[in-house]
Amino acid sequence: MSGDACVIGLGSMGYGAAASLLRAGKRVRGVDVRPDVLQRFAGAGGVPAATPEEGARGAAVLFTFVVNADQTEEVLFGPNGAAATLGRGGVVVACATVPPLFAEKLSERLGAMGVLMLDAPVSGGAAKAEAGEMTIMASGPQEAFARAQPFLDAIATKVYRLGDKPGTGSRVKMVNQLLxxxxxxxxxxxxxxGMRAxxxxxxxxxxISNSAGSSWMFQNRVPHIIDNDFKPRSAVDIFVKDLGxxxxxxxxxxxxxxxxxAAHRQFKTASARGLGREDDAAVFKLYGEKA
Amino acid sequence: MSGDACVIGLGSMGYGAAASLLRAGKRVRGVDVRPDVLQRFAGAGGVPAATPEEGARGAAVLFTFVVNADQTEEVLFGPNGAAATLGRGGVVVACATVPPLFAEKLSERLGAMGVLMLDAPVSGGAAKAEAGEMTIMASGPQEAFARAQPFLDAIATKVYRLGDKPGTGSRVKMVNQLLxxxxxxxxxxxxxxGMRAxxxxxxxxxxISNSAGSSWMFQNRVPHIIDNDFKPRSAVDIFVKDLGxxxxxxxxxxxxxxxxxAAHRQFKTASARGLGREDDAAVFKLYGEKA
Structure with missing residues (x-):
């Protein structure tokens, strides 16, 4: 079982990572609270597990692709948590966007149990995740990198190794999320x-996609606005959290x-108006324009 | 003389346009208040003119690459202004970033004199201008496009034709400048x-250049911050104006x-602290970090 991976949280990024690991020939156990997602995962060749504890048993590398720090703590240390069964020498690749200080403490706590950790937030969006082409901004002990590298290579085209200190990955991700x-x-x-004008x-x-005002996000999100399509790829509430x-x-x-x-205020206002679970581009609705 | 161009304002964008026109084999007259710039222009094969009036005489196409609406009005209608000598059928290509309503009124005023106008702001930065690879977002009468097209093609790789109404070019540019x-x-x-952290x-x-937080401006301006080099390619005060x-x-x-x-407040604060003529990336200095 020593070459197995476990992915906890099969949302758009986690599912893409799990699918990429399967394509790379890994045995992958998956954990998610949604039965339909687990069923889809099983259909793709993955092994559904009922709890983090069960999914982690004997896994070489465990990815946490949950939403935030609380959920990361819960799936590792809560009831039926993964940390107990992962075992000494296992590697946690912590991919959620979390406060840098949380990442540091998490690494200490796991280290005390003989579990290595990479502070390894990701970027790139659902399409890149699905294609195995995420960007990973990771920091942690060399030994953790050595063990996790083949798994990271399966899910990402760029793996930035940001040194051996946990917290650095999350700090870089935080700066990315500000932008x-x-x-x-x-x-x-x-x-x-522009539309009002x-x-x-x-x-x-x-x-603007071909001018100096362009950004990765402009190119990616504006089509949602133009198509008036706010089904969530990534939700307003994610940026309430990340800009928080x-x-x-x-x-x-x-x-x-x-x-x-100023941006945080827009996402909070959108959330307060009931748009929290819509696509983050739904902050457009605050301006009262119609596409 | 009917194929001649005149470029008024030989700053980073205007000089690039004038140089590109010369490379394309056009005869180009240039007007600028700085003798050293005119000398450089002459060395590149251009013909310096002492005033807009002199530069515009009989030109087929006249580019205004000045800083704002006031200067555009001044060089066209002020003492020794270009409008009088340009002549019926001449085309003004108005490239400064100006309020859309100003562009509309300018077009009317020139039209009453038999002079055509394209509302034609540009984007791309000094390097693209130098290479003849600007983006132009232009609107105006078809006849103006027909006459100006060979000149536009010499200075730009993308010429967006945004319809026949003056004001549209400036509205699109305004949206670009917000971003x-x-x-x-x-x-x-x-x-x-990030640096403080x-x-x-x-x-x-x-x-971040390879992540979802990237933007054209991030990639272009952050090197100025890292190199602690704030000599102005485009100055803080330009964004005080454009965001205004x-x-x-x-x-x-x-x-x-x-x-x-919020962004406008940063540029205004920077200007109030004496940074108005530094590179726009000097808003970085408001945070008290050192590169």
Whole structure:
């Protein structure tokens, strides 16, 4: 069993990782609270497990692709948690976006049990995840990298090794999320302004995608706005959380972050208006425009 | 003389356009208030002119690459202005970023004199301008496009034809500038947070350039921050102006634009602290970090 992987959390990123591991010939156990997702996973050749404890038993590498720090703690240390069965020498690859200090403490706690950890948030979106082409920004002990590398290579085209200190991966991810969240909020605001001024949304998309105002998020999210399609690939509430981490960390470092704060306010307002589970591009709706 | 071009304003974008026109075999007259720039232009094969009036005499196409609406009006209609000598059938290609309503009025005023106008803001930065690879977002009468096209093709790889109404080009540019300004301010804020948290600037640049947090501006401006090099390619005060146009237009459309407003406040604060003529990436200095 020593070459097995376990993936906890089969959402858009986790499912993509699990599917990529299967394609690479790994044996993969999967854990998720949704029976339909587990069934799809089984159909793709994966082995569903009922609990993190069961999924982790004897696994070489365990990925946590849950939503946040609380869930990461829960699946590792809660009832039927994975940490107990993973065993000494196992490697946890912690992929959720979490506060950097949480990542540091988690690594200590696992280390005390003989379990190695990579602080390894990911980027790239659902399509890249599905294709095995994520970006991973990871830090942790060399030994953890050595054991996890073949698994990381199966799910990512870029694995940034950011040194041996847990927390570094999460810090880089936090900076990425500041930008990602601001760029989504700005894309929504810019499209609303342009459309209110009478310009066709598709024209704005085409011209700006080829101009200095473009961003990864503009290119990725504006089609959701134009198509008036807000089924969640990544939800508004994710950025309520991630920009919350950014602002808390800024606070702890005595920094004012006015751009991030303005974007955070937009995601919080959207969430308060009942849009929390819609696609994050639904912040567009705050401006009262129709695509 | 009917095939001659005149370029008024030989800053980084205008000089690039003039040089590209020369490379394409056009005869080009250039107007600028700085003697050293005119000398460089002459050395490249251009013909310096002392005033807009002199430069415009009999030109087929006249580009205004000045900074704003006031300067555009001044060089066309002020003392020794170009409009009088350009002549009926001449085409003004108005490239400065200006309020959309200004572009509409300018077109009317020129039209009354028999002069055609393209509302034709540009994007791409100094390097693209130099290479003849700008993006132009233009609107105006078909006849103006027909006459200007060979000149536009010499300076741009993408010429978006946005219909026959002046104002549309400037509206699309305004939306682009909202994004560009926010992305610069966000890039500065993100880099400051990451560096304060102990991450090396070059590492942040490398990882985020390949992640979902990337933007055209992040990739273009962050090297200025890392190299601590704030000599102006495009200055802080340009975004004080351009985001000002965005906010005024939003106001006129009864829209609140909180992300643009937050970025505008950063550029205004930077300008108030004496950084107005530094590179726009100097908003980074507001965070008190050192590269």
């Amino acid at each position: 990602a969240g601001v760029h989504i909020a700005a894309a929504a605001e810019a499209m609303a302004l 009478g310009i066709d949304g598709k024209v704005l998309y085409e011209v 981490i950014v602002l808390e960390t800024g606070e702890a470092l005595t920094m004012t972050l006015p751009i991030a704060a | 560009a300004g926010v992305h610069i301010a966000a890039a500065a804020e993100a880099m400051a947070l 102990g991450i090396d600037g070059k590492v942040l640049y490398e990882v 146009i965005v906010l005024e237009t939003g106001e006129a459309l009864t829209m609140t634009l909180p992300i643009a407003a």
